[in-house]
Amino acid sequence: MMALIRAELAKLNGSLALLFMLAVPALTAALALLAIVTNGSASNWNTILGSFVLPLWVMFIYPMATATFATLTAQVEYRAKAWDHLLALPFSRWQIFAAKWVVVQASLALMTALLFAYSYILISTGGLLIGSMPVGDPAFAKVANGSLRLLAAGMLFSTIQLWIALRFGNFVIPLAVGIAGTLVGMAVVITGSSQANWFPWVMTINAAKDGWESSVVGGLIGGAIALALMLTDLSKRSLR
Amino acid sequence: MNLAIETSELRKSLGTRLRRRAIIRGCDLKVPRGKVYGFIGPNGAGKTTMMRLLLGILRPDAGTVRLLGHDMADRPHVALRRIGAFVESPALYDHLSGTANLDITRRLLGLPETEVARVLDIVGMTRHAARKVRDYSLGMKQRTALARTLLGAPELLMLDEPTNGLDPEGISEMRDLIRDLPDRIGATVFVSSHLLAEVEQVADYAGLLRDGQLAMQGPLTELLASERVLRLKTDQTENTLRILKIAGLEPRTAGREYIALSCPAGEDFFAFSAAINARLVDAGILVGEIVEQRQTLEDLYRQSAGAGLRKDAA
Numbered sequence: 001m002m003a004l005i006r007a008e009l010a011k012l013n014g015s016l017a018l019l020f021m022l023a024v025p026a027l028t029a030a031l032a033l034l035a036i037v038t039n040g041s042a043s044n045w046n047t048i049l050g051s052f053v054l055p056l057w058v059m060f061i062y063p064m065a066t067a068t069f070a071t072l073t074a075q076v077e078y079r080a081k082a083w084d085h086l087l088a089l090p091f092s093r094w095q096i097f098a099a100k101w102v103v104v105q106a107s108l109a110l111m112t113a114l115l116f117a118y119s120y121i122l123i124s125t126g127g128l129l130i131g132s133m134p135v136g137d138p139a140f141a142k143v144a145n146g147s148l149r150l151l152a153a154g155m156l157f158s159t160i161q162l163w164i165a166l167r168f169g170n171f172v173i174p175l176a177v178g179i180a181g182t183l184v185g186m187a188v189v190i191t192g193s194s195q196a197n198w199f200p201w202v203m204t205i206n207a208a209k210d211g212w213e214s215s216v217v218g219g220l221i222g223g224a225i226a227l228a229l230m231l232t233d234l235s236k237r238s239l240r
Numbered sequence: 241m242n243l244a245i246e247t248s249e250l251r252k253s254l255g256t257r258l259r260r261r262a263i264i265r266g267c268d269l270k271v272p273r274g275k276v277y278g279f280i281g282p283n284g285a286g287k288t289t290m291m292r293l294l295l296g297i298l299r300p301d302a303g304t305v306r307l308l309g310h311d312m313a314d315r316p317h318v319a320l321r322r323i324g325a326f327v328e329s330p331a332l333y334d335h336l337s338g339t340a341n342l343d344i345t346r347r348l349l350g351l352p353e354t355e356v357a358r359v360l361d362i363v364g365m366t367r368h369a370a371r372k373v374r375d376y377s378l379g380m381k382q383r384t385a386l387a388r389t390l391l392g393a394p395e396l397l398m399l400d401e402p403t404n405g406l407d408p409e410g411i412s413e414m415r416d417l418i419r420d421l422p423d424r425i426g427a428t429v430f431v432s433s434h435l436l437a438e439v440e441q442v443a444d445y446a447g448l449l450r451d452g453q454l455a456m457q458g459p460l461t462e463l464l465a466s467e468r469v470l471r472l473k474t475d476q477t478e479n480t481l482r483i484l485k486i487a488g489l490e491p492r493t494a495g496r497e498y499i500a501l502s503c504p505a506g507e508d509f510f511a512f513s514a515a516i517n518a519r520l521v522d523a524g525i526l527v528g529e530i531v532e533q534r535q536t537l538e539d540l541y542r543q544s545a546g547a548g549l550r551k552d553a554a
Contacts, residue, residue, distance in 0.1 A: 007344045014335045076333065084327040085388075088295040089348055090317035238298055 004091060004099035012103070017072035024065045025111050028057055029118035033126040036134075042127045044136035049143055053119050057112070058150055058208045059186055063201055065111060066158045067165075067178020070104055074165035074174070083239040093235040097166065101227060104162050108154070112147045116140070146208060153207035153215040155223025157181060157200035163230040169240065243306070244396050244428035245271035245294060250303035252293055263289045265452035266303070271430055271445065273395075274422055278443030278460070279432040280537065286452045287432040288328050291400045294430075295325055308395055321349070324389030324427075325398040330381040334374040338365060338384045341373060342391065349392050359387040362424065363417060379410035386417065390425065397421060399431045403438055411438060418442050436537040448541060456540065464535045467543070468503040470513055471533035475526040483523050484516070500533055 012018045032053050036042040077083055086096055120138055127133035165174035185201030196202050197215070200222065206215040252264040263286045271277040281287050292298040294305055296316035305312040310319035332341045342356045360366045363383040373381060382402055389397055402418065403411045419442045421429050433439050439446060440460065447457040456463060471494060474480045480499055484491040494500040503512045513530060520527050 003348050003350065007348050010340065010344050010347070011333055011336070013340070015333075016335075080331055080333045081329045082331040082333070084292065084295075084297055085325075085331040087297045088320060088323075088325045088327065089345070090321040091348070092317065238292075 001095055001099065004095055005102050008099050008103040011076050012073075012107075015072070015076055017069060017076065017107075020065075020069060020072055021107050021111055022114070024061065024068075025115035026118050028053065028061050028115055029122045031056065032119055033122040036123060036126045036132075037130060040130055041132045042123065042130070042134040045123075045134045045138040046136055048123055048134055049116070049119060049138060050146075053115065054143075054146060054208060057115055058205055059189065060182060062108075062112070062150065062154065062204065063157065063182040063185065064178060066108060066154065067161050067175055067182070069107060069111075070158065070161040070165040071171050071174045071178075073100060073104055073107075074162070075171055077166075077239075078169045078171075081240070087239070094231040097231050097234045098227075100166065101159065101162055101230070104158065105151075105155070108158060109147075109151055112151060116143050116147070149207040149212050149216050150204055153212070153219035154204040156203060156219045156226055159223050159226040159230060160200060163226065163233070166230075166234055166239070167237070242273045243270055244273045244308055245269055245277075245430060246306040247294070248304045250290075250293060250305065251301045252289060252298060253301055254289065263452050264293065264300075267449070267452070267454055269294075269447060269454065270457065271428065271447075273428050274426065275444040276418065276422060276429040276431065276442050278439030278446040278537075279430060279449065280436055280439050280446060280541070281432075281434065281449035283434055285434075285449045287434075287449055288400055290449065291325075291327050291398060291432060294398065295323070295327065296320065297327070321392075322394055323396045323398060324391065324394035325400075326385045326389050326402070327398075327400045329404075330378075330385035332373045332376075332381055332384060332388075335372065337372055338369040338376070338380075338387075341384065342369075342388050345388050345391055351392050355391055359390040360384075362390055363387040364413075377410075378405045379407070379413070382406060382410070382414060383417075386414070393425055393427070395427055397427050397429045397431075399429065401433055402431060403433060403435060411435075415442050436541055440537045446537065448537075460537075463540060464537070466540075467535060468509045469533040469535060469539070470501045470503060470509075470516065471529070471531055472499050472501070472516070472520075472527060473497050473529040474499070474520060475528065479523070480520060480525055483520065483525070487519065494533070498529075 032048060035052060042048065077086060087093060123134060161174060161178055164177050168174065181201040184199065185205055188196045188199060188202050189205050197206060203215040203219045206212060207219065247267055247269040250264055250267040253260040253262045255261045267290065279287060289298065293300050294307065296312050307319040308322055312319060339356060342359065346355050357366065360369050363386050365380065365383050365387060368380060373384065376384065386402060389399065403414050406414060415438055418429055418431055421427055431442065443460050445458065446460045446463055448455045477497060477499065481491050484501060489501055491499050491501045501516065503509050509532065517527055517530055
């Protein structure tokens with residue numbers, strides 16, 4: 001299994017998926033930089049990270065980035081027409097797909113970590129440029145806690161995204177699902193409805209709010225079930 | 241016979257539940273070890289489906305597959321560890337170098353680092369291995385894919401249309417590579433192709449797949465010698481055809497001026513040729529040329545197609 005995970009990581013080297021993984025958190029952090037430079041002053045770290053960077057990430061960029069990253073990862077195999085080669089290797093099929101899942105989940109965690117690292121660097125740079133550093137403490141422990149909740153709650157929808165991306169060779173399908181899921185999630189939050197807390201794309205948003213426990217538990221349990229179904233389904237399929 | 245590949249009554253249908261089409265219809269493939277086996281058939285005959293069934297990529301609807309003596313229904317990865325394969329396309333990652341592509345598979349198979357250099361040398365790609373695959377020609381991609389199948393010195397190589405898309409020079413190079421593999425690495429080579437002349441030049445054994453069934457199979461020399469054909473040229477082609485038909489034979493024109501005639505099974509070829517010559521001369525026909533026509537895979541293929549059509553018509 002470790003050999004398969006290492007192989008998946010090696011495939012990302014020089015790929016569009018890797019570029020995307022590194023660039024998207026940087027672009028999000030750049031938006032925070034733009035905001036404080038345009039504003040001419042930086043408020044405190046808590047406001048910038050907790051009320052700007054994290055909501056932007058959770059509500060829109062993270063689900064969209066998940067859809068795109070899962071699609072790019074699956075397309076590495078589809079574009080190379082490498083499924084037959086991969087499935088003819090001496091490994092159980094479920095291990096091949098499980099390795100991809102591990103790499104996608106780890107990459108999403110890395111993207112979230114990079115978001116806050118980039119944000120700290122760029123916002124500090126912006127503060128120096130405008131001569132007004134954000135006050136207070138960046139509270140990295142709180143940020144890490146929020147990120148872990150996000151990743152746990154997001155396990156269900158990120159597994160669904162990867163499943164669809166691996167299942168269909170046409171990249172439009174997983175992207176369309178990602179866009180639709182993200183927009184529905186945003187609509188649910190904007191309308192303040194609590195009727196759709198079960199919706200996978202809403203779980204991540206709710207994980208950043210009070211009463212996050214049910215979203216995190218739902219995301220983890222749902223994610224585990226979705227993973228089992230994904231491995232079972234893909235192991236039976238002929239991918240080309 | 242010690243077999244590298246053995247299938248029994250293998251069947252597979254593909255398509256939706258409402259529109260299923262039988263692709264493989266009861267195939268009994270027998271590939272002896274240490275030989276090059278040419279698996280031939282027209283496009284769409286089911287060669288790639290067969291290859292995917294053999295490798296366990298597709299599950300058969302019925303029948304069994306044994307690779308290197310191992311039943312593929314039971315832990316197929318045990319046999320797959322001893323097999324190198326490429327199916328339909330080179331399947332290389334364009335954004336990586338040739339070396340990086342091979343290294344991924346090397347690591348997966350748990351092989352030493354020196355293995356990549358060894359296989360690149362065999363296929364003559366050492367000089368280009370550091371370049372990104374996206375910059376390779378199709379021939380270079382095919383060679384690199386072949387190198388990947390050689391990782392770990394497999395006992396069985398399964399190559400699906402390895403000359404697809406290559407120019408004549410590339411085809412010739414690939415042919416030489418494949419022909420030498422049993423001697424160089426001691427492997428059995430199972431190569432599928434629709435290019436009959438290519439297979440004829442590399443294979444020791446051949447199997448012809450037509451409409452999902454093996455139309456014929458065996459040592460190539462025996463297959464090609466299974467029917468002896470007389471080719472003759474006379475000064476009166478139409479008259480010759482008529483006389484031979486009256487004699488109960490089935491002559492056919494071969495080219496503009498030649499007539500081909502199959503020697504009936506069990507009959508001595510020399511006596512048959514002499515009798516035909518005498519009959520034509522007695523009828524006042526000048527025989528300018530009377531020789532044995534060497535059978536090719538293409539002839540066998542055409543005959544099998546004809547037999548198939550006759551069977552369909554019946």
